[in-house]
Amino acid sequence: MELNVLNADQAPATAEGCSASACGSSDDQMSHLPDSIREKVQNHPCYSEEAHHYFARMHVAVAPACNIQCHYCNRKYDCANESRPGVVSELLTPDQAVKKTKAVAANIPQMTVLGIAGPGDPLANPERTFETFRRLSEEAPDIKLCVSTNGLTLPMHVEELSKHNIDHVTITINCIDPEVGAKIYPWIFWNNRRIRGKAAAKILIQQQQKGLEMLVAKGILVKVNSVLIPGVNDEHLKVVSKIVKEKGAFLHNVMPLISEEEHGTFYGVMGQRGPSDEELQDLQDACSGDMNMMRHCRQCRADAVGMLGEDRGSEFTLDKIDAMDIDYDAAMKTRAIVHKGIEAELAEKQLKRERLAGVKVPSGPVAANKSFRPVLMAVATSGGGVINQHFGHATEFLVYEASGNGVRFIGHRKVDQYCIGNDTCGEKESALAGSIRALSGCEAVLCSKIGYEPWGLLEDAGIAPNGEYAMEPIEEAVMSVYQEMITAGKLDDKTELKRAEV
Amino acid sequence: MALSIVESCVNCWACLDVCPSDAIVSAEPHFLIESKNCTECEGDYADPQCASICPIEGAILNSFGDPINPEGSLTGIKPELKDDALKEIQAR
Numbered sequence: 181m182e183l184n185v186l187n188a189d190q191a192p193a194t195a196e197g198c199s200a201s202a203c204g205s206s207d208d209q210m211s212h213l214p215d216s217i218r219e220k221v222q223n224h225p226c227y228s229e230e231a232h233h234y235f236a237r238m239h240v241a242v243a244p245a246c247n248i249q250c251h252y253c254n255r256k257y258d259c260a261n262e263s264r265p266g267v268v269s270e271l272l273t274p275d276q277a278v279k280k281t282k283a284v285a286a287n288i289p290q291m292t293v294l295g296i297a298g299p300g301d302p303l304a305n306p307e308r309t310f311e312t313f314r315r316l317s318e319e320a321p322d323i324k325l326c327v328s329t330n331g332l333t334l335p336m337h338v339e340e341l342s343k344h345n346i347d348h349v350t351i352t353i354n355c356i357d358p359e360v361g362a363k364i365y366p367w368i369f370w371n372n373r374r375i376r377g378k379a380a381a382k383i384l385i386q387q388q389q390k391g392l393e394m395l396v397a398k399g400i401l402v403k404v405n406s407v408l409i410p411g412v413n414d415e416h417l418k419v420v421s422k423i424v425k426e427k428g429a430f431l432h433n434v435m436p437l438i439s440e441e442e443h444g445t446f447y448g449v450m451g452q453r454g455p456s457d458e459e460l461q462d463l464q465d466a467c468s469g470d471m472n473m474m475r476h477c478r479q480c481r482a483d484a485v486g487m488l489g490e491d492r493g494s495e496f497t498l499d500k501i502d503a504m505d506i507d508y509d510a511a512m513k514t515r516a517i518v519h520k521g522i523e524a525e526l527a528e529k530q531l532k533r534e535r536l537a538g539v540k541v542p543s544g545p546v547a548a549n550k551s552f553r554p555v556l557m558a559v560a561t562s563g564g565g566v567i568n569q570h571f572g573h574a575t576e577f578l579v580y581e582a583s584g585n586g587v588r589f590i591g592h593r594k595v596d597q598y599c600i601g602n603d604t605c606g607e608k609e610s611a612l613a614g615s616i617r618a619l620s621g622c623e624a625v626l627c628s629k630i631g632y633e634p635w636g637l638l639e640d641a642g643i644a645p646n647g648e649y650a651m652e653p654i655e656e657a658v659m660s661v662y663q664e665m666i667t668a669g670k671l672d673d674k675t676e677l678k679r680a681e682v
Numbered sequence: 683m684a685l686s687i688v689e690s691c692v693n694c695w696a697c698l699d700v701c702p703s704d705a706i707v708s709a710e711p712h713f714l715i716e717s718k719n720c721t722e723c724e725g726d727y728a729d730p731q732c733a734s735i736c737p738i739e740g741a742i743l744n745s746f747g748d749p750i751n752p753e754g755s756l757t758g759i760k761p762e763l764k765d766d767a768l769k770e771i772q773a774r
Contacts, residue, residue, distance in 0.1 A: 245699050246737065300694060304699075447771075450767065
């Protein structure tokens with residue numbers, strides 16, 4: 181996917197934060213960035229919870245080969261029904277990838293970003309990857325290009341990367357200590373040999389760090405992805421975060437390990453667990469003092485197409501693309517108009533947010549001179565920054581934290597849809613229980629509507645259902661509910677320090 | 683004298699790119715080594731390249747028909763130590 185690096189002389193500005201726009205908004209990972217970088221990434225759906233409701237991205241699967249083994253990856257990647265990194269349905273040649281990209285860009289004009297993310301390591305397939313980039317820079321110059329890599333061969337490719345329309349590179353860095361690395365990477369292919377264990381991890385780490393430094397020196401934005409693996413690198417990632425920030429990465433994305441047994445990965449088969457929502461959030465919070473953290477990554481497939489969290493890949497299979505007749509020059513004109521419209525809408529929302537940042541927690545008789553604990557709330561939305569989804573139709577909830585400092589986006593929680601419009605689903609009960617479990621730690625859930633049955637179960641679980649803010653902007657609504665909780669004295673009870681005590 | 687690929691191959695392309703003899707062909711259901719072209723990398727590299735990058739244990743056989751990467755050689759966990767490893771990993 182994508183990553184970004186800072187110019188060394190821009191880096192200090194990020195440490196201050198809050199200078200340019202509302203601190204604590206849903207976009208806080210963006211608002212800490214210097215303007216020059218923000219400009220580069222503002223229409224990138226993977227970098228901001230807000231932009232991803234407006235802009236779309238796609239990955240083309242031109243890079244099947246890999247030069248290392250990660251214990252969370254199964255190299256048998258061909259699957260239509262799984263959605264996770266490293267999985268694709270159909271490999272493409274560079275020529276097919278260029279065709280597909282243009283077809284998608286013409287049909288989904290809000291698509292702004294093309295990434296090469298696998299299913300192997302893009303830089304272990306340099307000819308296929310760079311031919312795709314070379315042609316797209318020439319034939320579709322209005323598309324941003326980005327690439328993700330394990331970093332092993334990154335240093336030798338930095339020069340070539342800098343020649344194309346690539347302003348973001350993502351490096352997956354899970355460790356900086358070979359002892360830790362040996363538990364994640366069993367081997368690498370290096371200088372025509374297979375190297376194992378700690379020796380392998382040491383080389384990989386050196387190459388990743390060197391590649392990071394070289395990209396930053398070139399002024400290419402670098403984002404760092406890390407997979408949180410409980411008991412392996414959880415504590416260690418705090419150090420990783422600090423170091424990659426010092427070296428100039430502009431964003432750190434800590435993602436939860438996906439290790440279902442049926443995916444057939446080493447970790448899945450061996451029973452290595454993934455982190456809980458709370459463990460992930462605690463680690464992201466611990467790192468956020470040092471680093472701009474990314475919290476809305478949807479861990480998409482290496483051939484995903486469309487808005488983040490959705491996949492329209494099946495509309496653009498090779499046979500369907502062949503039947504399309506694309507006039508890209510005409511498409512570029514339409515795209516420019518669409519992008520302008522979206523940018524205007526986002527600018528308006530930004531102004532609104534700045535006004536909201538001035539809102540203070542009420543200072544009534546109850547609230548006088550008191551500071552109240554932060555509260556997590558879940559929101560059901562299908563996009564547009566408003567609360568507009570039925571509780572039972574939500575496949576994920578966005579989690580926000582309200583506090584005296586305002587409202588900030590924390591992350592998303594995936595759930596199974598329990599309600600599909602009728603009562604025929606025999607697994608309804610368990611799916612509903614699963615949804616409620618996924619919301620643990622939250623004290624309210626805001627949605628457009630909610631049924632009688634989940635209402636009662638949510639209340640039993642200590643989560644207040646709320647349908648009063650249907651169609652209203654998320655952050656304003658979350659702040660209003662927080663203020664209501666304060667006024668009602670619900671935050672006075674010190675024994676209810678839910679999160680703080682966990 | 684040639685190596686061969688068997689059905690556990692997942693068609694990941696890694697071997698095809700590193701073969702110095704262009705002996706590997708993309709095929710369905712799995713990639714194949716053309717024995718007339720395969721040199722086992724003798725004269726080019728110390729180790730056969732395909733077997734040095736292949737991610738699947740048992741997928742590439744030597745000229746005697748034995749797996750070059752036997753069970754446990756790529757996960758780093760020998761079969762007899764698997765139970766210990768399971769315990770250690772599941773305690774995390």
